[in-house]
Amino acid sequence: MNRREVAALLAYAVRLDPRSAPADQAAADETLDQWADLLADVPSTAPHPTGRPWDASQVVRHHIATSPYPIKPSDVSRPWHAFRRDVVDRHHDPVPAADPDDPAAYRAELLGTRHAVALGAAPAATFRELTGGPAPEVAERLAALGSYVPRSVAQALADYRPRRAERERRATEGLPDPLNVACPYEQCRARAGEPCRNVHRTPRSTAHPSRLDLATARHYAPEAAA
Known part of the structure; x- marks a missing residue:
């Protein structure tokens, strides 16, 4: 510079x-x-x-x-x-x-x-x-x-x-990246890009299983459709 x-x-x-x-x-x-x-x-x-x-x-x-x-x-x-x-x-x-x-x-x-x-x-x-x-x-x-x-x-x-x-x-x-989707778990509902939170609203080190399942389904959906 x-x-x-x-x-x-x-x-x-x-x-x-x-x-x-x-x-x-x-x-x-x-x-x-x-x-x-x-x-x-x-x-x-x-x-x-x-x-x-x-x-x-x-x-x-x-x-x-x-x-x-x-x-x-x-x-x-x-x-x-x-x-x-x-x-x-x-x-x-x-x-x-x-x-x-x-x-x-x-x-x-x-x-x-x-x-x-x-x-x-x-x-x-x-x-x-x-x-x-x-x-x-x-x-x-x-x-x-x-x-x-x-x-x-x-x-x-x-x-x-x-x-x-x-x-x-x-x-x-x-x-699949679970943070690409919003968490569907009722007590969490973290938005896409944000970490999941526990009942005390503290960020979790891992995503809720249902969020990972949703991300996995969406990640492989185009491939499955093909």
Whole structure:
């Protein structure tokens, strides 16, 4: 991000969390210098082969919504580097347009493509057309769960957000998700997307059996009809 983009990101962070507002102009300039230096190689947005792109503003929003600590520039740069590693790991070098009889040009195009992918300036090339990739409905279910979190980060956070981790697992494995439907249990009636609750209205770690049955029936209904 350039200095203007970083300034806009800082303004967004202050709007969400006024605690982070600098005390005076000198402090504001110093903060902008620090953020601009650390985020110089971090783009504001970048594509991802699964269709869940990087968005620096969403990283800021997630941190402020989930952490009790004021946001630092490293809270943006670290997730970006995890995102970038995930994208690069998925990238397979496409056949360069350069003449293979010109090794220097051929190699330069390969390296240029890899560099652009690593910077987020170009999408990763995958062999999805050969392997098929994830089924469209799987990609849709994962996208519906929210903005992108790299696999390595998601695994590290699984213990802290078990409900989402379970929903992602079910989406990836093509299993019915009880939170996709409202709970039919009379004493619960949790809406779609919300966890079931016990008689004390405390969230349950698992869905009521009748809710899972309903989700299962709806999940397999199109397949059965076919």
